[in-house]
Amino acid sequence: MSERRTADVLIMGGGIVGMSIAYFASRAGLSVTVLEKGEIAQGTSSRCDGNILVIDKEPGFDSLMSLESQKIIADLTRRLPLAFEYRAPGSIFVCETEDELSAARQWVDRQSALGLPFRMLDRADIREESPMFSDDLAGGLECASDSTVNPYLLTYALAEGARQHGVDIRLRTEVRSIVRSEGEGFAVETDRGRWLAGKLVNAAGCWAPRLGQMVGLDIPIVPRKGHLIVAARQNPVGMRKVMEFGYLMSKFGGSRQVDEDTDRYGVALVFEPTESQNFLIGSSREFAGFDTTVRPEVIRAMARRAIRFYPGIADFQIIRTYTGLRPWTPDHLPIVSRVEAIPGYYIAAGHEGDGISLAAVTGKLMSELLAGTEKTCIPAEPLRYERFQETRG
Structure with a gap:
């Protein structure tokens, strides 16, 4: 039997944001594969504190987005298969x-x-x-309302929850090139072979611009x-x-x-x-x-x-x-967005010091964008990739 090398959604990046997207997208019924060049949580997700904060967010969309993430995290304490040292002391x-x-x-x-x-x-x-x-x-x-988690454990809990929903997580697999198919979708070449996917999510954090360059995108991270x-x-x-x-x-x-x-x-x-x-x-x-x-x-x-x-x-x-x-990012907000110029290409990166804080709401929002949900958990407009092109123009 040949190894499966296709997926509805291919996520590039195995940190907390990538694993959150994998978990929520798989719960929505999508076939998902995660490619990570190292180990789970090897990058920024293992070199940070573990706070889910509203206190330091700009009043308005930023703080309300963080409050929604806190609510999702509280729900995940009951859903995920592993504990992650959740506390909510303010x-x-x-x-x-x-x-x-x-x-x-x-x-x-x-x-x-x-x-x-x-x-x-x-x-x-x-x-x-x-x-x-x-x-x-x-x-x-x-x-x-502010809460705290162990970021390592939360990332692993999301990964295990994703696996239980059928997600294929490939570690020590580095993306080398991305080719857009003549029809719909992408062919992703790695040091361990080729994967085909209808939709591609760039969740590589600080390394997102490198993956963006492979499809001609300038990602301002x-x-x-x-x-x-x-x-x-x-x-x-x-x-x-x-x-x-x-x-x-x-x-x-x-x-x-x-x-x-x-x-x-x-x-x-x-x-x-x-x-x-x-x-x-x-x-x-x-x-x-x-x-x-x-x-x-x-x-x-x-x-x-x-x-x-x-x-x-x-x-x-x-x-x-x-x-x-x-x-x-220049405006201190992450990019959680489809890319209009490249159908099927999505970005979930640029969280600065809020990757742990916003991972849950990012995963849920991205899963809704991938599934084409009409009403999303938070407004998607402020997080669009194209806001930077509009500013430069």
């Missing part, structure tokens, strides 16, 4: 100054007007959150490097995700009153406790191509920033440090 921003606190009030007002569960926190609330916080913090804000520190908990620090309000300015390119290294490396406090009782400290944001070298000067800047907010962790033990690449 998250907070802390404000260093009164000016930040004033800006935070505006942020909360805009999010609350959309019906999202935001509230302000005063100094007493901050101290109750963690006795290790610096005494001079002005306050903060909370989003009660650039890798944005981020560092993380894993530290050992010697005393209780906090039970949920904490970021400084300046993280928003770092994420979206605003200006802050910080020291030179903090500004240069896009450093902002991110604290995340893990289920194993250690914690992650972040973060940094740099455009450095595909370089994933850990830079001591960036780690020092991140450590200084963490100690500014948590003076009591200065003597905690660092277990390891690592970097990851975030697939950045």
Whole structure:
């Protein structure tokens, strides 16, 4: 019996976004194959934190899209065959100054007007959150719906769920070229043979532009490097995700009153406790191509920033440090879209630091686009690939 080399849908990329699409598309009844050049979750999905956040999203479409992803993730805890360390404790921003606190009030007002569960926190609330916080913090804000997962485990849970729905996952299989068939569909040449598919999904994250070039597409995604520190908990620090309000300015390119290294490396406090009782400290944001070298000067800047907010962790033990690449787009929104100029070609990439957060809603939306569903779970228009061509034109 010959090996099956055809599929309704061929997904290129075995990270959390690719596996989410595979899971939802197979549940919709489509025949799906995933091609991954390495191992499951080998790229960005294994080099990140694991938060499903609304708190850091622009009020409007961005925050409502994230809220929908949170609802889907909560449902997946009951559907997927493997547990993935899901918790929903909420998250907070802390404000260093009164000016930040004033800006935070505006942020909360805009999010609350959309019906999202935001509230302000005063100094007493901050101290109750963690006795290790610096005494001079002005306050903060909370989003009660925010949740967290283990990104590795969620990716594997989606992959196993996809397999149970008949998905063929091919690892260590690198795409070498893509040829559009004279009729409908594509022939995809890999280092392990040829696959034929009616529809092709580019879910390769930072590497999506390389696959786009194979069909003549310019995909405006650039890798944005981020560092993380894993530290050992010697005393209780906090039970949920904490970021400084300046993280928003770092994420979206605003200006802050910080020291030179903090500004240069896009450093902002991110604290995340893990289920194993250690914690992650972040973060940094740099455009450095595909370089994933850990830079001591960036780690020092991140450590200084963490100690500014948590003076009591200065003597905690660092277990390891690592970097990851975030697939950045010019407008900070992902591309989750069919490509009008190439019928049957789809893109699901460009999530920057929100790949874990938006993987679930991306998978569901893409499955709906692939199936031709008239009403999608969220509006697809803001995520269209063609928005960049229209801007350039």
